[in-house]
Amino acid sequence: MSLRKYFLTPLTLIFTSLFLHHCIFASFPSFGGPRPNFEEKIISGKDKDKILVIPIEGVISDESRDTSFFGSSVESPVARIKETLKFAEKDPDIKGVLLKINSPGGTVTASDIIYQEILRFKARKNIPVYSAFMDTAASGAYYIAMSSDVIGAHPTTVTGSVGVIMQGFNFREGMEKLGIKDQSVTSGANKAIGSPFTEQTPEQKKILQSIIDNLFERFFQVVKKGRPGVSEAKLKELCDGRIFTADQAKKEGLIDFIGYFDDMQLHLMSHPNYTGEKRGNPRLIVYQRGSGRIDNIYLANEAGNRPSMLGGFEKLFSSSSSARFFYLWEL
Template identity: 45%
Template sequence: MSKKRIIAIIIAIVIVVGGIVMSSISAFVTTMFNDSSSTAMDPFTEKIEKEGDSSKRIAHLTLNGEILEGTGGGLFGESGYNHESFLKQLDNVKKDDTIKGMLLTVNTPGGGTYPSDEIYEKIKEIKQKNKKVYVHMESMAASGGYYISAPADKIYAGPQSMTGSIGVIMSSVDYSELQKNLGIKQNVIKSGDHKDILSSSREMTSEERSILQSVLDDSFDRFVNIVKDGRDMPENKVRKLADGRIYSAQQAKSNGLIDEIGYEDKTIKALQKDIKSKDAEVFEYTEGGGFFSSFSDMKMSVSNFTDSFKDIKSVINNDTKTEPMYLYEG
């Protein structure tokens, strides 16, 4: 038996055994958490940032990290963003009648088209409740970060913020030459010519490229319309700006993608004035502490490790899970 085959068998055994162990741990922790949290009324507590009028409040939400579905970016990922938690916070803002405005601090290169659109729709629902929504951009609010910012009543950005990158991207890796050099062949049985359209084991055909481009064009058109409606901007101007490039805060203000340049305190003051309450209480949501929080953290850690394990397995197995992204790749 060749060394390559022995190594492949060892890797396969590690993956299978590791997958069983991690799945068992994840299931155990999930069960304990679900049973324990059934008595918890709300996973969030409110932390006051600025004392003031509690009948006219401003909810301060922060989106930091790549916009991904689920509860985190994985063991080896850089994102600490929790999509499920963030959507629940947006729901709380929508339902709470004492909240008259929302400040959304954004620091993200964007992310998945689907979770970005979920956030967009939640923000639209909040606005339909006659609540003001202001966005403050920190270091970066690009692509999906701009997508979710576009419906805001006002967009502020710091002097050194970067934004824009309006567009969609999809990419995959072609391992075919490497597999050829290693003497590895993949047997594919498929029901249609394009079932393995993003296979990493062969070159993409021109027809397949056209098919995928048509999918991206639909997502891009939606992005353009969202910017057009949110910024009250002619479509031809949006398309001219939407060539994928990023803009400085100064450029973005000049071309109409943001309203003002300033820091968070300036944004809050403007929002307080807009809701006609210069003394409005400002608060943020924090994860509830104690017993339930500990189980939540444990569940998230196991979930992140399992996701990372699956990512490694996916690379080894040459699986392709490429999807359209509203993401700035710098």
Template identity: 40%
Template sequence: MKRNSNVVGAVCLLVLLVVGAGCSNQALLIQPVSAKRTLKEHIIQKPKGTVRDKVAVIDVDGILVNHAKSGLLGRSDNPVSLFMEKLAKASADRAVKAVVLRINSPGGTIGATDAMHHALTQFKQETGKPVIAIMLDLGASGGYYLACGADGIVAQPSCVTGSIGVILQTMSFKGTLDKIGIKAEAIKSGELKAMGSPLKDMEETERDVLHSIIMSQYNIFLDVVAKARPGIPEDKLRSLADGRVYTAGQALDAGLIDQIGYPENAIAWAKREAGLSRCQVVIYHRPVDYKPNSYATAMSPIEPGALVNVGLPHWLTASG
């Protein structure tokens, strides 16, 4: 009896979805989806006639972290892993003569960003294929760091970029805990083991240690930008790299980008660098995704068996 009620409930839900779709300008499309999760190639531009050569568009969206992202309907790919997978596909395809890196990111962790930048520079060295970056709405902080690995940088007129720097945000709940009569005490192996703990005020020694780490990572970032933009004098670069963001026009004037344009401009530049007059433009995606043009972004794939994923704080789910 319980099984029958479940079936009835499922049928009712499906009917409601279909009726709801019919009452709006939305359509409910039910179709079989491949269970294979390997990347597929989708053609977004193709000239008439037979053309073998390709320019591959590789998209980098959202916050750059080295773990899978959780969403309402499931978990999406690890950005670092997905980026490397796309680079590997473009590297293995001899018909791919150039790559356009389409970036729409506010940045991320220094580790994830640096790993992606390293993979990009290795790709260029091993394949010799030119890479042109196009930054859409955002190409800030780690997004700009990654763009510096390309042979040229284009930014849309409305793009916000820059934010060259590193930040570590801390906070202290000690004052609040004191007011409600809670005292935290840490049993530690060394004086700095509880460094950065929100349960106590930060001491000057701890602040100095953390600041030295931040400055070390900042200098790595600065070195990446300096190598990518050799025309900017060191003193000017340091003044530009104070963490502020720039419009596309300001970034162009400062020498942080090469031109203002759109994805089609980046594609045209990549074609010139590769010596192509006619070619296909392709983009990589999972089988569940659809890519209609060079502005399309990846959807978060739905995990089998998961309808709604309500994320819990890391400290409630971490196992180690």
């Protein structure tokens, strides 16, 4: 295979994605009509007291997600969680909250907003908030969990990945082989910082690293506040981006206990701020849109989201492809 053919395929995909990024696509209204309001779904229990489950799943961002080829979408995790907390604050029967977390993290700002919203909710409502880790609770998801009173994890959970990443590619050498040149015009030497079409200068690398370091310091301080039982020196050793199994995280003090969802509910009911009947059978509830049934906790997902029909193409042509900073664990 010639060098031209070798580089043509990936570059064709790159330029096709850039071209489509600026194209206009027809967006048809959802066939389901207006988005339904939140409905309270009872998962289990029968008493007056309630424990609210808030699912935090998938990549965390402040952008809505398309759920079909025809343009129907669901609100962003940030918007959904804020609305959920608003509903919960008005219900005096809610005695505790379980954050059901299954996420590799997400954008820096979205993770921080959700963290702050939960802290404010706790201050106003004064009820226990627990984190229940499922498969993955890494990076920005772990950041959010620092707002909770106690962290429980399933025995097979993977967590940690405390750190910041800015992802990007450089296509300059491939473009040169095809005779393609970047002719961007900028107002300053660092205006195109992070561009995939030019080589970074030492000064630009230094600038980007300073931003990464600053955002990491914020993350570190959040973890330090959320895990007061772990020394700062130990945290600096642990917060280098590494991931942990549930057993390892428990040993290092990054989580509080290991168990299954029923164990986490019972643990929450034993918290001093839980004012419900300690030996009762509270209703385990979730707020979701639509009329679908929820027969068990594992059917409680992010407002009944459906998978996107576009699959990987949604990511390829999304506006999220621009350079951003992430609290994210990604293989």
